[in-house]
Amino acid sequence: MVKPTRVTNGIRALRFAAGEMTQADLAERIGVTRQTVIAIEQGRYSPSLEMAFQIARVFGVGLDDVFSYEPEESK
Amino acid sequence: MSYIEKNTWLFGFIVVVGYAVYLALILTQGVPIEQTDYIVPMLATIGGAIVAGILGGIVLAIATRADRDNRGNPDVRDKEIEHFGERVGNSFVVIGALGALVLAWLEVDHFWIANALYLAFVVSGLTSTMARLGAYRRGF
Numbered sequence: 001m002v003k004p005t006r007v008t009n010g011i012r013a014l015r016f017a018a019g020e021m022t023q024a025d026l027a028e029r030i031g032v033t034r035q036t037v038i039a040i041e042q043g044r045y046s047p048s049l050e051m052a053f054q055i056a057r058v059f060g061v062g063l064d065d066v067f068s069y070e071p072e073e074s075k
Numbered sequence: 076m077s078y079i080e081k082n083t084w085l086f087g088f089i090v091v092v093g094y095a096v097y098l099a100l101i102l103t104q105g106v107p108i109e110q111t112d113y114i115v116p117m118l119a120t121i122g123g124a125i126v127a128g129i130l131g132g133i134v135l136a137i138a139t140r141a142d143r144d145n146r147g148n149p150d151v152r153d154k155e156i157e158h159f160g161e162r163v164g165n166s167f168v169v170i171g172a173l174g175a176l177v178l179a180w181l182e183v184d185h186f187w188i189a190n191a192l193y194l195a196f197v198v199s200g201l202t203s204t205m206a207r208l209g210a211y212r213r214g215f
Contacts (some may be wrong), residue, residue: 005214013083013117029149032150032151032152033150033152033153034077035076035077035078035080035211036152036153037215039152039214040157042214043214044213044214045152045213045214045215048151051151061139
């Protein structure tokens with residue numbers, strides 16, 4: 001499957017590091033559905049900048065610690 | 076699958092069934108196609124689809140209330156996917172309107188003009204649904 005975004009993230013690892021926070025818990029805290037959290041984790045949806053900041057704030061880390069951008073030439 | 080995605084499936088199902096019922100009603104009248112009574116079946120299936128959509132949405136909401144998150148409300152991703160689907164579907168409404176305009180210029184029977192428009196609405200609804208489901212499944 002071709003991923004529609006080159007933005008990758010470490011949300012799954014951050015959730016486990018944050019006391020095994022569930023996808024539902026994270027979804028509740030940023031005001032989206034669990035399916036949206038799943039889509040973000042799997043790289044099927046690029047969140048808005050605002051949502052990205054909300055996610056980073058939930059884990060108490062910077063944006064770069066959650067998301068990274070993979071340039072085309074590195075593929 | 077979210078409640079909104081299930082509702083999208085329901086909408087697509089209603090569009091297909093509604094048009095199939097309409098075709099069955101006009102093709103089984105046993106008269107030449109342009110002499111069929113198409114207005115009543117068209118109104119009935121459009122009205123029926125609206126009622127089925129409302130009732131189906133209520134039944135779906137009740138049946139899935141235990142596992143609905145975000146209180147069943149669309150979130151930002153759902154809204155973006157909805158807008159994407161509308162953009163795809165609206166192009167077919169424009170194509171249908173242009174087709175109906177050409178048919179009017181050619182002074183063809185009202186039957187064909189009305190059916191060109193109805194078909195455009197159906198194709199618009201279907202392509203919009205497929206675009207949305209594709210966005211939910213493959214990414215957006």
